[in-house]
Amino acid sequence: MQDDRKIRSVAIVGGGTAGWMAASAMAKAFAAPGGSAGPTITVIESETIGTVGVGEATIPPIRQFNSMIGLDEADFMAATGATVKLGIAFHDWSAPGSRYFHGFGDFGPEVRGQAYRQHLFRLHAEGRIDSLEAWSLPSVMAAKGRFAPPSDDPRSVLSAYSYAYHFDAGLFARRLRALAEAAGTVRLEGRIVDVTVDADRVQAVVLEDGRRVESDLFIDCSGFRGLLIEGALKAGYEDWTRWLPCDRAVALPCPATRAPVPYTAATALSAGWRWRIPLQHRVGNGYVYSSAFIDDQAALDELLQGLEAAPVAEPNRLRFVTGRRRMAWKGNVVAVGLASGFLEPLESTSINLIQTGIGRLLELFPDRDFDPALLTEYNRRTAQEFERVRDFIIAHYHLAGRSEGELWRHCRDNAPPDTLAAKLELFRARGEVSLLEDESFREDSWAAVLTGLGVWPRRVSPLVQRLDLDQVQAQAGRLADLIGRAAASLPDHAAYLDARRRSAMGAAA
Numbered sequence: 087m088q089d090d091r092k093i094r095s096v097a098i099v100g101g102g103t104a105g106w107m108a109a110s111a112m113a114k115a116f117a118a119p120g121g122s123a124g125p126t127i128t129v130i131e132s133e134t135i136g137t138v139g140v141g142e143a144t145i146p147p148i149r150q151f152n153s154m155i156g157l158d159e160a161d162f163m164a165a166t167g168a169t170v171k172l173g174i175a176f177h178d179w180s181a182p183g184s185r186y187f188h189g190f191g192d193f194g195p196e197v198r199g200q201a202y203r204q205h206l207f208r209l210h211a212e213g214r215i216d217s218l219e220a221w222s223l224p225s226v227m228a229a230k231g232r233f234a235p236p237s238d239d240p241r242s243v244l245s246a247y248s249y250a251y252h253f254d255a256g257l258f259a260r261r262l263r264a265l266a267e268a269a270g271t272v273r274l275e276g277r278i279v280d281v282t283v284d285a286d287r288v289q290a291v292v293l294e295d296g297r298r299v300e301s302d303l304f305i306d307c308s309g310f311r312g313l314l315i316e317g318a319l320k321a322g323y324e325d326w327t328r329w330l331p332c333d334r335a336v337a338l339p340c341p342a343t344r345a346p347v348p349y350t351a352a353t354a355l356s357a358g359w360r361w362r363i364p365l366q367h368r369v370g371n372g373y374v375y376s377s378a379f380i381d382d383q384a385a386l387d388e389l390l391q392g393l394e395a396a397p398v399a400e401p402n403r404l405r406f407v408t409g410r411r412r413m414a415w416k417g418n419v420v421a422v423g424l425a426s427g428f429l430e431p432l433e434s435t436s437i438n439l440i441q442t443g444i445g446r447l448l449e450l451f452p453d454r455d456f457d458p459a460l461l462t463e464y465n466r467r468t469a470q471e472f473e474r475v476r477d478f479i480i481a482h483y484h485l486a487g488r489s490e491g492e493l494w495r496h497c498r499d500n501a502p503p504d505t506l507a508a509k510l511e512l513f514r515a516r517g518e519v520s521l522l523e524d525e526s527f528r529e530d531s532w533a534a535v536l537t538g539l540g541v542w543p544r545r546v547s548p549l550v551q552r553l554d555l556d557q558v559q560a561q562a563g564r565l566a567d568l569i570g571r572a573a574a575s576l577p578d579h580a581a582y583l584d585a586r587r588r589s590a591m592g593a594a595a
C-alpha cells in the first residue's frame with residue numbers, strides 16, 4: 087500500500103455500543119507499536135437522540151473483543167454490572183411447560199472419529215435417552231447455578247465449554263468511551279443535520295451548530311436510521327419480515343429478587359417471546375412481538391403478567407424491521423451495528439455482529455483509493471454472516487410446536503429459506519449439520535436447538551450403528567456421571583461474581 091494514500095481520518099457517526107466498540111477497537115489496532123501514526127478517530131454523538139441501549143446478552147466471542155482492547159474481566163464486570171451467561175433456557179416453545187437449553191459447549195468428545203452427539207442420537211432412536219442435556223456441561227452447570235472459567239487443559243472435562251456475559255450495554259459503551267478517549271479518540275457532542283455527498287462518497291457531516299466534520303472514512307453507527315449508509319447513500323434494505331414477523335419490543339427492567347442465574351431465559355408467549363436477563367443490579371425483561379398478531383397494550387399486559395417484581399422504569403418501546411442493509415459498505419461509508427441491519431435478540435447476536443463487522447473492516451482496511459475488491463469482499467461476507475444467523479433464528483420459530491397463538495401457526499406454515507431447508511433435511515436424514523462459510527453457531531448449537539424442539543435424525547452413521555449398543559449406553563452413562571460430578575464440584579455463580587468484584591476493588595485501591 088502506498089503510504090501517501092493512507093486513510094488519515096476516521097469519523098464514527100454514533101456513540102452507542104457500535105460506535106464505541108468501533109472507536110476502542112480501532113484506537114487499539116492503530117496503536118500497535120512499530121508503525122507510522124494511525125488515522126485520527128472522531129466519534130460524533132447526540133445525547134438528545136440517545137441510544138437503543140437494551141443490548142444485554144451476548145455470545146462467547148465478546149471475551150476476545152474485551153481482551154483485544156485490553157479490558158480486564160474484573161474491570162469490565164464491575165463497570166457494566168455483568169453476570170455470566172452459559173447459554174439460553176427456552177421455555178414453552180414446543181408446548182406449555184416444555185424446556186430445553188442451548189449451552190455454549192459441545193456434547194462430549196469424539197469417539198472413534200465420530201462426534202459424540204451421533205452416539206447420543208442413536209441412543210435416542212433406540213428409546214434409551216430423551217434429551218442431550220446431561221452431556222452438555224454448560225447446561226448442567228446452569229441448572230445447578232455453578233460457574234468457574236473453563237480449564238486450560240484440553241484433556242479435562244472442565245475444558246468443554248465457553249461462556250459469555252449479560253451486561254448493561256449503556257454502561258459498556260461508557261467504559262469503552264473512557265478507553266477510546268484515553269487512546270486519543272476525539273468525541274464531538276451534537277446533532278448531525280446534514281450530510282454532503284460527492285460522487286457516492288460522503289465528504290462531511292454538518293452539525294446543528296454549523297460545525298462541519300470532514301473525513302476520509304466514515305463509519306455509520308447511527309442506529310436504525312442509518313444516517314449515512316441509507317439517508318445519504320441509499321444503500322437499500324433487504325426486509326426479512328416474511329420469515330421473522332416480530333417487529334416490536336417492549337422492555338421493562340425490575341429489581342432482582344434472587345441471586346442471578348448464569349443463563350438467559352427465553353419464554354414463548356402468544357405473539358413472540360419474553361427475555362429474562364439477570365444483571366448484578368437488576369433483571370432485564372422484554373417482550374419481542376409481532377404487531378400483526380398483538381397490539382401494544384396487550385403485549386405490555388402479557389409482559390407485566392410474567393414479571394417477578396414491580397418494574398423500576400417506564401416501558402421502553404422499540405420498533406424494528408428485521409433484515410440487512412444491501413450494502414453494508416458503500417463508497418467511503420461502512421455501516422456497523424443497527425445501521426447495518428437487525429436480527430431480533432433471540433440468540434443475542436447483535437453485539438457479536440458489531441464485533442465481527444469491526445474485525446472484518448480492520449482486516450480489509452482500505453486506503454483512500456477504496457479498492458472495490460475490498461468493498462465487495464466485505465459486503466459478501468457481511469451478507470452471509472447475517473443470513474446464517476437469520477436461518478438459525480428462523481429455525482427456532484419454524485420448528486416450535488406451540489399451538490397457542492396465530493404467530494406460531496404462521497411461522498410453522500411459512501416455507502424457510504432454501505439454505506435452512508437444506509440444513510434441516512440433512513439433519514433429519516443423518517444428524518449432520520452442513521456448516522456454511524461465516525456461521526456464528528457450530529454443529530452442537532444447531533443440535534441443541536433442533537433436538538430441543540423435537541427434531542431428531544431418522545438415521546445415524548453406519549460407523550456409529552455398528553458399535554455394541556449396551557456398551558455405548560454404559561459409556562454414555564459414565565460420561566453423564568462425570569459431567570454431573572464436575573459441574574457439582576464448581577463454586578456457585580454468585581461466589582464467582584463476588585470474587586470478580588473483590589478483584590476489581592483491589593485493582594482500583
Ligand SMILES: Cc1cc2nc3c(=O)[nH]c(=O)nc-3n(C[C@H](O)[C@H](O)[C@H](O)COP(=O)(O)OP(=O)(O)OC[C@H]3O[C@@H](n4cnc5c(N)ncnc54)[C@H](O)[C@@H]3O)c2cc1C
Binds near residue numbers: 132133139141435
Ligand atoms: C429489543 C432489542 C433487544 C436487544 N437485545 C440485544 C441483546 O440481548 N444482545 C445483543 O447483542 N444485542 C441486542 N440488541 C441490539 C443492541 O441493542 C444493538 O445492537 C447495540 O446497542 C448497538 O446499537 P447501535 O450502537 O448500532 O445503535 P444506537 O444504540 O441506536 O446508537 C446510535 C447512535 O447514533 C447517534 N445518532 C443517531 N443519529 C444522530 C444524529 N443525527 N446526530 C448525531 N448522532 C446521532 C445516537 O446519538 C447514538 O449515539 C437489542 C436490540 C433491540 C431493539
